Amino acid sequence: MDQQLEVFIAVAEKKNFSRAAQELHMTQPAVSQYIQALEREVGTRLLERTNKYVKLNKAGEIVYDHAKEILGLYTKMQRLVDDLTNKTSGPLAIGASYTFGEYILPHILANMLEEYPLVNPTISIGNTRDIAEFVLKHQMDVGIVEGDFQHDKLVIEPLAEDKMFIVASPDHQLVKKKKATPQDLVKEKWIVREIGSGTRKAADNMFKSLKISPQNMMEFGSIQLIKESVEAGLGISLLSQWAIRKELAMGTLKIIEVDGLPFIRLFSIVTSSPYRTKALDTFLEFVREVSSNGGSLSQ
Template identity: 55%
Template sequence: MKQMLQVFVQVVERGNFSRAAEHLYMTQPAVSQYVKMLEEDVGATLLERANRTVHMTKAGEIVYQHAKQIIGHVETMHELVHDLFHEPSGELAIGASYTYGEYILPHIISKMREQYPAIHPAITIGNTKEIAERVHTMDLDIGIVEGEVHHRDLEVETIAEDCMVIVVGCHHPLAHQSSVTTEDLWNTTWIIREEGSGTRETTERLFQTLQIHPPQTMEFGSTQLIKESVEAGLGVTLLSQWTIRKELSMGTLKRVNVPSGEIHRSFSLLLREKPMHTKATEIFRELLEKVIPPSTY
């Protein structure tokens, strides 16, 4: 059964039988046979074939979601048994949203590699929505995100607080005003993150707090690109203090101080709810608090 499910998942994710066969080092007829056997086992057609591509049927979508979970549980089972007799080792799939992943996670990974060299982290960076979904489907062992996550199959634990501040480039008009009003913020260009981002969610919360609805916005999918754009004078933005420490110290970015212009949010740990997690996952979980305690934020 596991082999059938693995083959089926590869066909779905790679879009056709030939690419799945190449990835699995199997012949295409063998891949087709495994999918046929699975369809016979569940009693339904799982894939529709057209123009050398495949699309899941409704039954296929159900089987795909459960197949991912079954494969993940089997892999976890083997890892847990291995943990009983060996030092923590193997791959640990970690997902993080951009702020945490690019500016905080490297410190934790460095410490883990120093203490547990046999654990090999594989890092995925994405927005909060993407990371939560991949933890849910067990593509990732663990996730760290900003923003709110509500999912009945995920364990969500607040691990730290983050402070978000409004910043502009050093040559922006607002950088030289002794006082900045909400009207000033309404009438300037805002550079914001994309939908699904925790930073975007926090920015919209700030707009509600300040009771503004800026008509001029630019949407970028990268914190680094936003920083560069703000430094170049394109607009104003809301960013985590973690992401702008160097720029603030160098003076290329300036804080804009307005009433209620500082906003706090939480970094959350995401785990798929299951009876046990691997030793590598638990070790990483412990290091999160030891390396950078919540008070640091």
């Protein structure tokens, strides 16, 4: 059954029997046989076929979604059994929101792999909402997310505090003021992340705390793009201390001083099962080290 699901997922994602066969190192007739066997077992057709492509029908979408989760659980089960007799090793699927994933995670992994070279991590970067969904469906072993995140079906462990500052280009008028007021900030053009991002939620919470509702906002899907845009004078933004370290040191970004800031948010560890591989436990040990200094990330 697991082989049928693996073949089905490949066909669904490649939208083509030949490309799926090539990826799986199988013949096209063998791929077709697996799909037909799965459809007989499920009791209905799962794919709509044309001369140019295949695509999922409604039943296929249901099977695809659950097949990903089933194979994720099956793989985790195999790794847990292997862990009983083997050293810390094997695959580790990590999801992280942008700030943690791009600015903190690489340093953690470098330290871990120096000591445990047999661990094979794969990293996926996304917004907080998407990472949590992948962990819930067992398509990732662990997620590191931003903000005050809650979910009744996931295990959430607060990890560390993150300080966030309002930044602008060096020649921005508010940089030159000793203290900017909420009335100053509400008039500015804000560059923010998309809904679902931990950084966007932090910005929205900050607006509430300052009792302002900026009307001039642009949504960008990348922290790097936001930084480049702020540097170019396109607007101002609220960003993590970790995302702006180099720019502050180089002087290409400056902090706008405001009463009540920096804004403090949390990084949290998200998992979905009490059963953990040695590779995951080892990774979590290294991750927790970043919060060993009074619960704050230290540089």
